[in-house]
Amino acid sequence: MDEMAIEVEGLVKQFGSFRALDGLDLHVRRGEVHGFLGPNGSGKSTTIRVLLGMLRHDGGTVRLLGGDPWADAVELHRRLAYVPGDVNLWPKLTGGEIIDLLGRLRGDLDEARRGELIDRFELDPTKKARTYSKGNRQKVGLVAALASRTELLVLDEPTSGLDPLMESVFQECIKEAVDEGRTVLLSSHILAEVEALCERVSIIRAGRTVESGTLDDLRRTSHTSVSVRTERDVDVADVDGVRDVRTEHGHLRFEVDNARLPAALDVLTAGGVLSLTCSPPTLEELFLRHYDEPGTAPDGDDLQP
Amino acid sequence: MSGPSHREGAIGLVRANLRRDRIRIGVWIAGITAMVGVSAQSVKALFPTQADLDAAAASSDNPAIVAFQGPPYGLDTVGGQIAFQIGAPGLVLVGLMALLQTGRLTRTEEEAGRLELVRSLPVGRHAPTLAAGVVVGAMCLAVGVLTAGALVVLGLPTAGSVCFGLGYTAVGAVFMAVTLVTAQMSENPRVANGVAGLVLGASFILRAIGDAGDNALSWLSPIGWSQQTRPFADERWWPFLISFGVTAVLFVAATKLEDHRDLGAGLVAPKAGADRAAPRFASPFALALRLQRGSVAAWAGGTAALALVYGGLTSAIESFIDDNPQLEDFFTQSGGDIGDITSSYLATSAQVTALIGSGYVIQSVLRLRSEETRERTEPVLATATSRWRYWLGHLAVAVGGAVAVLVLSGVVLGASAAAVMGDGALLGDGFAAVLAYLPAVLVMAGVPALVVGVVPKFSVAAWAMLMVTFVVSFFGTLLDLPGWVLGISPFDHVAAVPVETLSAASVAGLTAVAAALLGVGAVAYRRRDIPA
Numbered sequence: 001m002d003e004m005a006i007e008v009e010g011l012v013k014q015f016g017s018f019r020a021l022d023g024l025d026l027h028v029r030r031g032e033v034h035g036f037l038g039p040n041g042s043g044k045s046t047t048i049r050v051l052l053g054m055l056r057h058d059g060g061t062v063r064l065l066g067g068d069p070w071a072d073a074v075e076l077h078r079r080l081a082y083v084p085g086d087v088n089l090w091p092k093l094t095g096g097e098i099i100d101l102l103g104r105l106r107g108d109l110d111e112a113r114r115g116e117l118i119d120r121f122e123l124d125p126t127k128k129a130r131t132y133s134k135g136n137r138q139k140v141g142l143v144a145a146l147a148s149r150t151e152l153l154v155l156d157e158p159t160s161g162l163d164p165l166m167e168s169v170f171q172e173c174i175k176e177a178v179d180e181g182r183t184v185l186l187s188s189h190i191l192a193e194v195e196a197l198c199e200r201v202s203i204i205r206a207g208r209t210v211e212s213g214t215l216d217d218l219r220r221t222s223h224t225s226v227s228v229r230t231e232r233d234v235d236v237a238d239v240d241g242v243r244d245v246r247t248e249h250g251h252l253r254f255e256v257d258n259a260r261l262p263a264a265l266d267v268l269t270a271g272g273v274l275s276l277t278c279s280p281p282t283l284e285e286l287f288l289r290h291y292d293e294p295g296t297a298p299d300g301d302d303l304q305p
Numbered sequence: 306m307s308g309p310s311h312r313e314g315a316i317g318l319v320r321a322n323l324r325r326d327r328i329r330i331g332v333w334i335a336g337i338t339a340m341v342g343v344s345a346q347s348v349k350a351l352f353p354t355q356a357d358l359d360a361a362a363a364s365s366d367n368p369a370i371v372a373f374q375g376p377p378y379g380l381d382t383v384g385g386q387i388a389f390q391i392g393a394p395g396l397v398l399v400g401l402m403a404l405l406q407t408g409r410l411t412r413t414e415e416e417a418g419r420l421e422l423v424r425s426l427p428v429g430r431h432a433p434t435l436a437a438g439v440v441v442g443a444m445c446l447a448v449g450v451l452t453a454g455a456l457v458v459l460g461l462p463t464a465g466s467v468c469f470g471l472g473y474t475a476v477g478a479v480f481m482a483v484t485l486v487t488a489q490m491s492e493n494p495r496v497a498n499g500v501a502g503l504v505l506g507a508s509f510i511l512r513a514i515g516d517a518g519d520n521a522l523s524w525l526s527p528i529g530w531s532q533q534t535r536p537f538a539d540e541r542w543w544p545f546l547i548s549f550g551v552t553a554v555l556f557v558a559a560t561k562l563e564d565h566r567d568l569g570a571g572l573v574a575p576k577a578g579a580d581r582a583a584p585r586f587a588s589p590f591a592l593a594l595r596l597q598r599g600s601v602a603a604w605a606g607g608t609a610a611l612a613l614v615y616g617g618l619t620s621a622i623e624s625f626i627d628d629n630p631q632l633e634d635f636f637t638q639s640g641g642d643i644g645d646i647t648s649s650y651l652a653t654s655a656q657v658t659a660l661i662g663s664g665y666v667i668q669s670v671l672r673l674r675s676e677e678t679r680e681r682t683e684p685v686l687a688t689a690t691s692r693w694r695y696w697l698g699h700l701a702v703a704v705g706g707a708v709a710v711l712v713l714s715g716v717v718l719g720a721s722a723a724a725v726m727g728d729g730a731l732l733g734d735g736f737a738a739v740l741a742y743l744p745a746v747l748v749m750a751g752v753p754a755l756v757v758g759v760v761p762k763f764s765v766a767a768w769a770m771l772m773v774t775f776v777v778s779f780f781g782t783l784l785d786l787p788g789w790v791l792g793i794s795p796f797d798h799v800a801a802v803p804v805e806t807l808s809a810a811s812v813a814g815l816t817a818v819a820a821a822l823l824g825v826g827a828v829a830y831r832r833r834d835i836p837a
């Protein structure tokens with residue numbers, strides 16, 4: 001069996017003259033929860049649609065569960081379950097009917113699990129879909145997907161609109177799925193969710209992968225936040241790789257690239273260190289670092305740390 | 306209650322609506338004006354002398370024609386002939402314009418969630434309804450003024466021209482108000498437009514019965530109210546009071562209803578349903594059927610009701626012929642047979658029925674596209690459902706539904722004609738007359754299938770096919786359209802059974818065209834991006 005559940009290399013997708021994906025790479029190993037991050041419009045949903053055989057791609061290679069997502073769509077779809085970010089339902093069907101329909105069309109609906117999930121998500125399956133709130137529609141999509149035993153779960157911002165209680169139910173469900181050996185591709189805006197669930201992440205921007213690896217790796221190869229008090233004033237801003245220098249509550253704070261940390265410490269030591277804290281970046285900081293650069297305008301309000 | 310604050314923001318909405326729909330609105334107004342102008346011109350050319358007019362008056366004043374066109378007033382004048390020849394179908398077109406545009410500006414907007422966005426701005430509760438009323442009201446007024454102007458320019462009497470134009474404005478206003486009310490009844494825009502459409506259909510039927518039987522039923526019909534003003538035939542103006550009075554009452558009713566419901570909800574609260582799906586609910590066909598069965602039933606029921614009325618009116622034609630023996634001479638002299646009137650009447654009825662069946666099949670195939678734009682296709686295709694099976698499921702419901710509509714209305718038309726005439730042979734005649742249109746209706750299914758597959762963003766263009774067929778069917782001769790234009794309409798290639806006999810060549814030709822359209826549509830749908 002393939003070690004990789006998803007292998008995407010140099011993926012290009014063009015909408016008319018607009019290049020939505022511009023050489024994107026994504027590698028998801030079997031049995032892992034892989035975080036797929038990027039601001040709005042960076043191409044996460046487009047990538048997922050290519051993986052589902054909805055969109056044709058214009059360049060690069062795509063393998064899903066060892067197959068070609070376009071040509072082998074039907075066969076591959078038996079082995080995966082999908083939750084879109086905006087679960088749109090047929091207004092006159094009930095939630096229960098929709099869960100059954102999607103499960104049967106997939107050819108894989110675990111009855112016991114279906115009942116259990118409906119309870120855990122506190123979903124009323126007898127309501128017509130038109131009366132569901134955004135969060136409840138999302139629950140229908142989640143129950144329909146999680147009530148399967150498929151080896152892969154493809155989740156595109158699946159928890160938008162869920163309250164914190166349901167968010168934690170969702171996280172439990174994903175942990176259980178991983179314990180069963182299933183693979184999860186989780187595109188998300190909710191960084192706390194990604195930190196809690198994902199071993200590895202890929203961060204994309206404008207249709208390209210800008211970072212990929214385990215969260216630990218990313219932190220290690222990234223930068224460090226420093227908070228320091230010194231006897232004398234020091235001038236760290238001149239050191240290569242130091243950013244965001246500011247003074248807060250009498251502490252000097254700044255960010256520094258890990259490679260340049262020794263040089264920065266030399267400057268501090270010369271000033272006489274009174275107290276020093278170094279911390280690895282939070283995922284939010286990692287994430288924002290790629291989007292604060294000029295020329296990108298992430299929709300900040302979608303960032304929920 | 307509707308204080309000024311509830312209307313706040315209406316002007317801004319009017320502007321936004323006009324800007325967004327300017328092309329659509331312009332096409333409706335220009336199209337209807339041109340249709341009236343060109344028809345009037347060709348009626349003038351058709352009857353150059355009074356003798357021509359008198360002859361035309363004698364032959365058109367019979368219930369078989371009256372049932373389709375309207376009451377025969379002033380048929381010995383050019384103006385009277387124009388009003389009669391354009392007749393009820395012209396008024397239906399104006400009603401349809403008002404209905405569709407109102408539905409678009411109210412419920413369709415609301416369902417798409419755009420209204421919620423608008424309402425969160427400083428916009429009053431009734432502002433969207435008011436804005437829709439203003440925009441569509443202005444459209445109806447423009448249609449009235451421009452058609453009246455066109456007729457005056459063509460040299461027709463001013464009073465009659467104004468009366469005719471005002472009749473268009475009035476019928477449009479009524480159906481605008483009807484749709485504002487139906488838009489309050491359900492969350493589903495299809496229901497809002499569908500119920501308003503049923504009212505439009507009923508208006509056409511009621512006046513058909515009233516006009517052909519010379520009785521008061523026409524007075525229950527908004528189309529009848531406009532026709533009863535008798536443009537060019539000693540105009541009477543008071544029926545306009547009915548039209549505009551009803552418009553005002555319905556408009557107030559719509560705002561009252563709006564006070565009593567929440568945004569996005571209907572007045573009829575949805576009930577709880579099943580927590581499990583039925584065992585057979587497990588295929589794309591089952592899904593498509595479930596989504597459309599209500600619509601199939603409504604279209605089939607509406608069409609059958611129309612067929613019942615037309616079949617029933619056959620006796621009025623018979624008794625008319627008995628009362629007018631000179632007509633029999635007229636038909637015998639022109640090489641015909643008295644039975645031909647009944648036959649050609651059945652053929653025309655069948656054509657109307659098939660036109661409605663085409664409306665059903667187009668909207669049903671376009672469901673494939675609206676499911677896609679509402680992002681309900683993707684979750685299904687992400688299961689082990691092939692695109693081909695998904696497409697086939699939808700098309701099977703569309704085509705199967707169309708067959709059901711035609712078979713049912715064919716049986717009803719034939720049976721009701723046979724019953725009132727006491728002639729069992731008419732059952733087969735009526736049935737055959739309607740079923741003869743099946744290949745043409747398949748072409749009507751092929752057009753949206755092709756468009757959805759090949760140029761999905763322009764899917765609404767498929768409705769142009771129905772418009773062309775409608776205009777060619779009712780105004781083709783009147784407009785003196787060139788042969789190639791007539792030929793675009795699939796109906797132009799259908800034999801008028803029972804007057805003519807079915808031609809194997811045309812059946813085979815239409816079926817082949819339909820198969821080609823469907824085939825290309827299916828292949829393109831399987832190959833393209835979804836959603837596109």
Ligand SMILES: Nc1ncnc2c1ncn2[C@@H]1O[C@H](COP(=O)(O)OP(=O)(O)O)[C@@H](O)[C@H]1O
Pocket residue numbers: 015018020038039040041042043044045046047836837
């Ligand atoms: N069908 C389409 N036609 C044209 N542009 C599209 C289409 N789908 C997506 N895009 C564009 O591609 C970019 C990536 O979109 P998407 O994949 O939805 O981003 P994300 O899911 O990361 O927010 C966006 O700029 C979006 O506007």
Ligand SMILES: [Mg+2]
Pocket residue numbers: 044045046085156157
């Ligand atoms: Mg997205």
